[in-house]
Amino acid sequence: MTARPPLQPGATLGIVGGGQLGRMIALAAAPYGLKVHIFAPDADSPAFDVSSERTVAAYDDVAALARFAASVDVVTYEFENIPAEAAEALAAKAPLHPNAAALATTQDRLTEKRFINDLGIETAPFRAVDTPEDLTRALAEIGRPAVLKTRRFGYDGKGQRMIRAEGDADAAAILADFNGAPCILEGFVPFEAEVSVVAARGADGAFAAYDPCANEHRDHILAVTRVPAPGIAPQTEAAAIGIARRIAEALDYVGVLAVEMFLVPQADGPARVVVNEIAPRVHNSGHWTIEGATASQFDQHVRAVCGWPLGDPSRIGGMAVAMHNLIGDDVEAWATILARPGAHLHLYGKGEARPGRKMGHVTELLPKT
Amino acid sequence: MTARPPLQPGATLGIVGGGQLGRMIALAAAPYGLKVHIFAPDADSPAFDVSSERTVAAYDDVAALARFAASVDVVTYEFENIPAEAAEALAAKAPLHPNAAALATTQDRLTEKRFINDLGIETAPFRAVDTPEDLTRALAEIGRPAVLKTRRFGYDGKGQRMIRAEGDADAAAILADFNGAPCILEGFVPFEAEVSVVAARGADGAFAAYDPCANEHRDHILAVTRVPAPGIAPQTEAAAIGIARRIAEALDYVGVLAVEMFLVPQADGPARVVVNEIAPRVHNSGHWTIEGATASQFDQHVRAVCGWPLGDPSRIGGMAVAMHNLIGDDVEAWATILARPGAHLHLYGKGEARPGRKMGHVTELLPKT
Numbered sequence: 001m002t003a004r005p006p007l008q009p010g011a012t013l014g015i016v017g018g019g020q021l022g023r024m025i026a027l028a029a030a031p032y033g034l035k036v037h038i039f040a041p042d043a044d045s046p047a048f049d050v051s052s053e054r055t056v057a058a059y060d061d062v063a064a065l066a067r068f069a070a071s072v073d074v075v076t077y078e079f080e081n082i083p084a085e086a087a088e089a090l091a092a093k094a095p096l097h098p099n100a101a102a103l104a105t106t107q108d109r110l111t112e113k114r115f116i117n118d119l120g121i122e123t124a125p126f127r128a129v130d131t132p133e134d135l136t137r138a139l140a141e142i143g144r145p146a147v148l149k150t151r152r153f154g155y156d157g158k159g160q161r162m163i164r165a166e167g168d169a170d171a172a173a174i175l176a177d178f179n180g181a182p183c184i185l186e187g188f189v190p191f192e193a194e195v196s197v198v199a200a201r202g203a204d205g206a207f208a209a210y211d212p213c214a215n216e217h218r219d220h221i222l223a224v225t226r227v228p229a230p231g232i233a234p235q236t237e238a239a240a241i242g243i244a245r246r247i248a249e250a251l252d253y254v255g256v257l258a259v260e261m262f263l264v265p266q267a268d269g270p271a272r273v274v275v276n277e278i279a280p281r282v283h284n285s286g287h288w289t290i291e292g293a294t295a296s297q298f299d300q301h302v303r304a305v306c307g308w309p310l311g312d313p314s315r316i317g318g319m320a321v322a323m324h325n326l327i328g329d330d331v332e333a334w335a336t337i338l339a340r341p342g343a344h345l346h347l348y349g350k351g352e353a354r355p356g357r358k359m360g361h362v363t364e365l366l367p368k369t
Numbered sequence: 370m371t372a373r374p375p376l377q378p379g380a381t382l383g384i385v386g387g388g389q390l391g392r393m394i395a396l397a398a399a400p401y402g403l404k405v406h407i408f409a410p411d412a413d414s415p416a417f418d419v420s421s422e423r424t425v426a427a428y429d430d431v432a433a434l435a436r437f438a439a440s441v442d443v444v445t446y447e448f449e450n451i452p453a454e455a456a457e458a459l460a461a462k463a464p465l466h467p468n469a470a471a472l473a474t475t476q477d478r479l480t481e482k483r484f485i486n487d488l489g490i491e492t493a494p495f496r497a498v499d500t501p502e503d504l505t506r507a508l509a510e511i512g513r514p515a516v517l518k519t520r521r522f523g524y525d526g527k528g529q530r531m532i533r534a535e536g537d538a539d540a541a542a543i544l545a546d547f548n549g550a551p552c553i554l555e556g557f558v559p560f561e562a563e564v565s566v567v568a569a570r571g572a573d574g575a576f577a578a579y580d581p582c583a584n585e586h587r588d589h590i591l592a593v594t595r596v597p598a599p600g601i602a603p604q605t606e607a608a609a610i611g612i613a614r615r616i617a618e619a620l621d622y623v624g625v626l627a628v629e630m631f632l633v634p635q636a637d638g639p640a641r642v643v644v645n646e647i648a649p650r651v652h653n654s655g656h657w658t659i660e661g662a663t664a665s666q667f668d669q670h671v672r673a674v675c676g677w678p679l680g681d682p683s684r685i686g687g688m689a690v691a692m693h694n695l696i697g698d699d700v701e702a703w704a705t706i707l708a709r710p711g712a713h714l715h716l717y718g719k720g721e722a723r724p725g726r727k728m729g730h731v732t733e734l735l736p737k738t
């Protein structure tokens with residue numbers, strides 16, 4: 001699409017995806033006087049509860065996508081696994097932010113890692129794996145432990161397998177579990193911390209990053225985010241933000257993105273930054289910004305996709321912030337959390353608290369140390 | 370209704386009224402995992418855009434009110450001019466918070482002032498006025514200037530007339546403009562500042578007040594709120610909060626209320642507090658709490674009406690806050706406000722920017738002085 005003038009209040013923001021991220025984007029759009037139209041396949045989608053218009057249809061229903069896009073002023077999305085044909089159908093009818101290139105680059109782990117390396121940015125060592133022979137060769141070259149992942153549609157540890165010792169299983173048996181899906185083998189990175197940079201890029205090319213945050217995972221699912229990242233050196237922070245900026249600029253990105261990174265300790269200086277993956281969307285590790293920053297990641301995303309100036313990403317009063325996810329039956333503690341002074345409870349309006357399901361999160365601002 | 374257990378996430382909050390206050394209550398309810406059902410007569414109501422269920426019906430449609438209340442877990446409202454029969458219809462089918470007594474007391478200026486005086490709290494001098502003879506006698510007793518107001522259904526200066534000099538007009542002519550509506554004459558209060566106390570009372574009797582804020586009106590409409598109130602003495606703050614608490618307790622109130630007060634300078638000590646009026650609902654002078662306090666007035670209201678513990682009303686980082694209303698075509702400055710660092714823009718999603726119409730507001734947190 002050609003460049004368009006900024007949206008006016010009263011315009012309609014279309015969001016593909018009806019989960020908690022779409023819900024929180026919709027909640028951020030409302031104070032700007034925007035209407036929101038959610039496109040999602042599940043009639044019980046949490047984001048429907050806070051939107052003015054709803055389309056229930058499958059993500060590969062190209063006709064429904066086209067009707068949806070034609071009815072809104074701009075389209076964005078809450079997840080990167082939008083098929084290329086769907087992205088085309090959307091972009092033909094409305095501005096799509098972030099753009100289709102960002103989707104294509106980030107929804108395939110192989111394409112993504114090559115793109116990052118081409119920018120001169122380090123990733124884990126990796127090899128494409130389509131056959132048992134590929135896997136045997138890749139293991140020989142990269143070493144163990146290593147992780148075999150599907151190139152597409154993986155999240156929260158789904159679609160991946162750690163390969164540890166020699167003789168863990170033979171290559172053909174391992175690959176059989178992946179049902180012929182194209183895969184990638186990723187080498188081990190001896191990291192001391194996982195951080196992410198959540199940042200926004202505006203339609204005018206302006207760039208605004210939040211302070212890098214430290215992330216702790218449990219069972220491959222984000223459990224805790226802390227900002228500022230404990231013990232991170234200023235040079236490492238600057239390097240991490242610089243990497244996010246180069247990625248955003250190379251994609252001609254408009255909206256919020258998150259870049260997950262490993263910090264690898266160095267004997268003779270600040271930690272080395274190795275990129276793990278890019279999320280072309282608002283991100284769980286940015287939820288702390290709702291209360292912790294002047295403009296939240298959801299505000300920034302709305303501002304960016306509407307063609308408006310970005311807001312201020314600085315932390316409120318310079319305070320430290322901690323965000324804990326409520327996974328599965330963690331959510332049963334809601335009443336206790338409600339009674340805790342200063343705890344900000346966020347529940348996503350999901351029905352059943354299945355194991356591993358993100359049901360909500362809690363944010364606490366901590367006095368400046 | 371008898372006392373009920375606290376609501377569970379996933380429950381439905383019913384809100385009578387579909388304007389900006391209902392909209393902001395709905396936006397605050399979502400992060401608690403609640404669904405919202407809005408009842409409003411106008412199909413274009415701003416609150417509909419952020420609610421999961423909508424009823425379009427008149428406020429005197431008792432059958433529609435009863436169906437609405439039967440479909441939700443608790444009912445609240447965004448304005449006090451709910452007819453007694455409507456309140457009865459609602460309360461018969463669901464817990465109604467704040468209660469019907471709060472509505473009955475505050476929707477009639479005469480009843481309200483008598484209630485306040487009965488608590489030993491000062492108001493402007495007042496007299497009931499139903500006939501020209503009443504008005505003549507009231508003016509002789511109270512003096513001029515004085516303000517004649519309808520007892521019911523006035524807001525933002527509507528339904529009132531200032532009576533200044535002798536011979537301004539004769540009593541019969543003045544009263545003719547009020548079409549026989551029961552009136553009240555209020556005497557002049559020589560105030561130095563207008564403040565309000567926005568506070569919450571929980572179902573358990575807990576009470577939590579925000580810091581009193583100073584309000585500036587233009588053309589009878591709130592223009593600016595500042596907190597802390599400039600120059601207010603600590604004793605005056607404590608007195609103002611104590612008054613709000615006594616009012617809330619006397620009404621067995623559950624939810625957020627606002628008490629508007631005049632500060633009258635005294636030669637020999639801190640200012641005297643004179644109550645102007647009570648709003649049994651979230652209030653425009655509490656909008657600063659969305660960004661300025663740990664728990665906003667909308668959070669507190671949702672917590673209270675759900676039977677949950679109140680949140681923390683303290684100001685974030687002790688910062689000062691200023692809130693400016695966007696009235697009528699003030700809203701045309703939206704793009705400029707969006708570009709101002711640290712300004713939080715709130716637009717209410719209303720169509721036409723008619724003169725005197727509240728279209729949005731802007732909040733700014735100021736460094737601690």
